[in-house]
Amino acid sequence: MSGPIMIGVDHGYAAMKTTHCAFPTGLVEYEHEPYTQKDVLEYGGRFYVVGSGRQPLQKDKTRTEDYYLLTLAAIARELDHRSVETTADIHLAAGLPLTSFGRDKKSFRDYLYREGRPVSFRYGGRGYTITVRQVSLFPQGYAAALTQTELLDEPSVIVADIGGWTVDLMRLDRRIPNAATCRSLELGMIRCVDEIGEQVRRLFALSLTAPQIESVLRGDAASMDERVRAVIHAQVDKYVRELLSAILESGLDVRAMPTVFLGGGAALLKRHSGAVEGLFRPFILDDVCLNARGYERLAAQMSRGERSGQDG
Numbered sequence: 001m002s003g004p005i006m007i008g009v010d011h012g013y014a015a016m017k018t019t020h021c022a023f024p025t026g027l028v029e030y031e032h033e034p035y036t037q038k039d040v041l042e043y044g045g046r047f048y049v050v051g052s053g054r055q056p057l058q059k060d061k062t063r064t065e066d067y068y069l070l071t072l073a074a075i076a077r078e079l080d081h082r083s084v085e086t087t088a089d090i091h092l093a094a095g096l097p098l099t100s101f102g103r104d105k106k107s108f109r110d111y112l113y114r115e116g117r118p119v120s121f122r123y124g125g126r127g128y129t130i131t132v133r134q135v136s137l138f139p140q141g142y143a144a145a146l147t148q149t150e151l152l153d154e155p156s157v158i159v160a161d162i163g164g165w166t167v168d169l170m171r172l173d174r175r176i177p178n179a180a181t182c183r184s185l186e187l188g189m190i191r192c193v194d195e196i197g198e199q200v201r202r203l204f205a206l207s208l209t210a211p212q213i214e215s216v217l218r219g220d221a222a223s224m225d226e227r228v229r230a231v232i233h234a235q236v237d238k239y240v241r242e243l244l245s246a247i248l249e250s251g252l253d254v255r256a257m258p259t260v261f262l263g264g265g266a267a268l269l270k271r272h273s274g275a276v277e278g279l280f281r282p283f284i285l286d287d288v289c290l291n292a293r294g295y296e297r298l299a300a301q302m303s304r305g306e307r308s309g310q311d312g
Contacts, residue, residue: 003089003091003303004088004089004090004091004133004134005079005082005084005088005089005090005091006091006093006296006299006300006303007019007074007075007078007079007090007091007092007093007296008093008094008291008292008293008294008295008296008299009071009074009075009078009092009093009094009292009295010094010095010140010289010291010292010295011061011067011070011071011094011095012025012163012164012263012264013025013054013055013057013058013163013164013165013166013188013190014054014163014164014165014188014189014190014264015054015164015264015288016070016071016073016074017074017288017289017291017292018074018075018077018078018081018289018292019078019289019292019293019296020077020078020081020082020289021074021077021078021081021289022288022289023039023050023051023073023074023077024051024052024053024054025051025054025055025066025067025070025164026049026050026051026052026053026054026055027048027049027050027052027055027066027069027070028048028049028052029046029047029048030046030047030048030049031046031047032047033047034047034049037124037125038124039051039052039073039124040122040123040124040125041069041072041073041076041121041122041123042121042122042123043069043072043121043122048069050069050070050073050123051073053210054164054190054210055067055070057165057190060104061108061111062104062107062108062111067111068111068112068114071092071112072119072121072123072128072130073123075090075092075128075130076121076123076124076126076128077123079128080124080126086126086127086128086129087128087129087130088128088129088130088131089130089131089133090130090131090132090133091132091133091134091135091136091299091303092112092113092132092134092135092136093135093136093137093138093292093295093296093298093299094108094112094135094136094137094138094295095137095138095139095140095143095291095295096108096137096138096139096140097139097140097166097168097182097184098139098140098141098142098168098170098177098179098182099168099182099183099184100184101137101139105137108137109135109137112132112135113132113135114132116131116132116133117131118130118131119131119132136295136298136299136302138294138295138298138299139170139177140161140163140168140291141159141160141161141168141170141260141262141263141291142159142170142172142177142294143291143293143294143295143297143298144159144161144260144262144285144290144291144293144294145157145159145172145260145262145294146175146294146297146298147290147293147294147297148260148283148285151258151260151283152175154257154258155173155174156171156172156173156257157171157172157257157258157259157260158170158171158172158247158252158254158257158258158259158260159171159172159259159260159262160247160259160260160261160262161262161263161291162188162189162243162261162262162263162264162265162266162268163188163189163263163264163265164188164189164190164264165186165188165190165191166184166185166186166187166188167184167185167187167188167243167246167247167263167265168182168183168184168185169181169182169183169184169185169247169250169252170182170183171252171257181251181252183250183252185243185246185247185250187239187242187243187246188264188265189264189265189268191239192235192236192239192265192268193210193213193214193217195235195239196208196213196231196232196235196236197210197213199231199235200228200231200232203231204225204227204228204231206228208228212224213232216229216232216233217232217236217267217268217271218267219271233272236268236272237272237274237275239268240268240269240272240275241275243265244275244276244279247259254279254280254282255278255279255280256280257280257281258280258281258282258283259279259280259281259282259283260283260285261282261283261284261285262285262286262287262290262291263288263291264288266284266285266286267284267286269282269284270284270286
């Protein structure tokens with residue numbers, strides 16, 4: 001008999017990610033069925049349009065049902081991508097910042113587990129019944145860093161996970177997270193985008209939307225005045241400099257040891273390559289799904305180890 005389906009989910013402030021899917025954390029509730037079934041979650045007699053915009057900042061993601069509903073949408077998308085049955089047992093692998101890992105681990109696990117009860121819902125017009133049989137939690141960024149085999153023999157490595165609201169920092173010593181070095185800086189991409197929007201308003205009296213700014217940051221060929229583009233890129237350069245300075249001030253010297261940059265903001269460093277000149281072996285991982293893949297990998301390794309122990 002096959003075991004539960006392993007699904008890694010990265011619960012970001014700005015976006016939800018699985019190993020194959022990513023979507024914004026926006027969630028709009030409707031009492032009645034909306035005009036479209038696309039990206040609509042039906043649960044508990046209510047309807048939710050998923051992925052429009054992003055969630056207001058929730059430092060405690062268990063405070064409301066929003067992130068649980070987004071988790072259901074993420075599971076549905078991943079099951080659909082894998083073309084597997086819509087009735088499934090799930091082993092959910094997720095993460096927390098190491099700075100709050102011990103404090104929040106139990107409450108976040110209970111929030112996702114729901115006592116292992118079957119849960120029925122509809123997403124995108126399809127019916128799903130899932131049972132979360134197990135929840136495994138890991139430090140954010142840690143699993144992703146371990147995918148870089150060329151770093152495994154390094155005595156010390158910095159990991160900087162540039163997310164929506166926070167930049168989570170840690171140092172790995174001989175592959176083990178050094179808890180004393182962990183920091184969570186409120187310098188994520190949401191702050192970068194907000195500061196760009198404010199600067200453009202001051203200089204040009206224009207109110208750009210976050211999707212417009214993010215399109216320029218991705219390098220898309222959106223129609224926009226070149227002067228505005230220049231201001232956006234200048235603000236990004238300023239943000240990157242401030243970020244690297246904040247990492248140094250946190251006691252982590254990016255000039256002295258390899259640094260793994262990952263998360264939604266890592267692509268900025270790749271496109272503004274001058275910002276990382278002078279750093280000691282920067283590794284820029286701009287795959288936003290890498291944390292989710294890392295969670296799955298570690299959870300699978302743990303499961304194999306447990307089975308081997310039972311067999312022995």
